[in-house]
Amino acid sequence: MSTVLPLIDPRPRLRAPQTASPALQKLGKRLRHQVGRAIADFGMIEDGDKVMVCLSGGKDSYTMLDILLQLQKKAPVSFSITAVNLDQKQPGFPEHILPTYLESLGVDFHIIEQDTYSVVSRVIPEGKTMCSLCSRLRRGALYTYAEANGFTKIALGHHRDDLVATFFLNLFFHAKLSGMPPKLRSDDGRHVVIRPLAYVAEADIVAYADEQAFPIIPCNLCGSQENLQRKQVGLMMQQWERDTPGRIETISRALGDIRPSQLSDPKLFDFLALGASGATAHADLQAWHSSESAIGDA
Incomplete structure (x- = not known):
């Protein structure tokens, strides 16, 4: 399998603040406010943090890096930023774009080179979704680099719509109420992952x-797959937003307002104690099944 990316116009520049249009200034202010609020709400960045900003070359990670660099200048705490990109050796990948762009910003950066593309292409059959293996290999490479270089936080570019979509993916396809938290500790317990764009709408990004005019580098490895469950959920969300503008924002706010007593998980809420007299212990499932058998024998 050989996927060749189209040629990209390498425009390694940020629009100068003095030439920014009023609309861009207003949008930038809103994004800074939303990212700052997410950082404060979830304690994403602390004094002395070394933040590894994972830069893919897509709109989300470019925006995340740009806003964090702006906030860093006036932040109430001191923290460092290093932009890190994983070059997965996808055929046709324009290797010069990110280094040129990052050098123009004067930001500290590093390019990890690891041929995960060949592994995914060899292991995953033609036509099957690659995201699971690809993301696992990518995560492993980034985590390894973060640990080796003493980064205290790993920043990913997932936005509000990603968090909502993940909630519905888990609901529809995995029968569980869970999502993509704005801040988490990795499964091995060694890394803290943050998502500063957790409150930011994809349309704004x-x-x-x-x-x-970020120099966007498309990912044809996964973006071209039409059978992704996430793509199906995304289309559903787009239709909702067309029919009822503001619905995704409402759902996003709901993810931060959980009422355990209004759901059905006895591990989160003590339903056994609710309304119980306390005189006798509750019969367990086996006892109730025994009663059912007794009725059948009568």
Whole structure:
């Protein structure tokens, strides 16, 4: 399998603040406010943190890096930023774009080179979704680099719509109420992952990236797969937003307002104690089944 990326116009620049349009200034202010609020709400960045900003070359990670660099200048705490990209050796990948762009910003950066593309292409049959293996290999490479270089936080570019979509993916396809938290500790317990764009709408990121003319590098490895469950959920969400503007924001706010007593998980809420007299212990499942058998024998 050989996927060749199209040629990209390498425009390694950010629009100068003094030439920014009023619309861009207003949008930038909203994004800074939303990212700052997410950082404060979830304690994402602390004094002395070394933040590894994972940069893929897509609109989300470019926007995340840009906003974090702006906030860093006036932040109430001191923290460092290093942009890190994983070059997965996908055929046709324009290797010069990110280094040129990052050098123009004067930001500290590192390019990890690891041929995960060949592994995914060899292991996953033609036509099957690659995201699971690809993301696992990518995560492993990034975590390894973070640990080796003493980074205290790993920043990923998932936005509000990603968090909502993940909730519905787990609901529809995995029968569980869970999502993509704004902050988490990795499964091995060694890394803290943050998502500073947790409150930011994808539409705003699209508009901001376009205004800033970020040199976008598309990922044809996974983006071209039409049978992804996430793509199905995304289409559903787009239709909802067209029919009822503001619905995704409402759902996003609901993810931060959980009422355990209004759901059905006895591990989160003590339903056994609710309304119980306390005189006798509750019969367990086996006892109730025994009663059922007794009725059948009568």
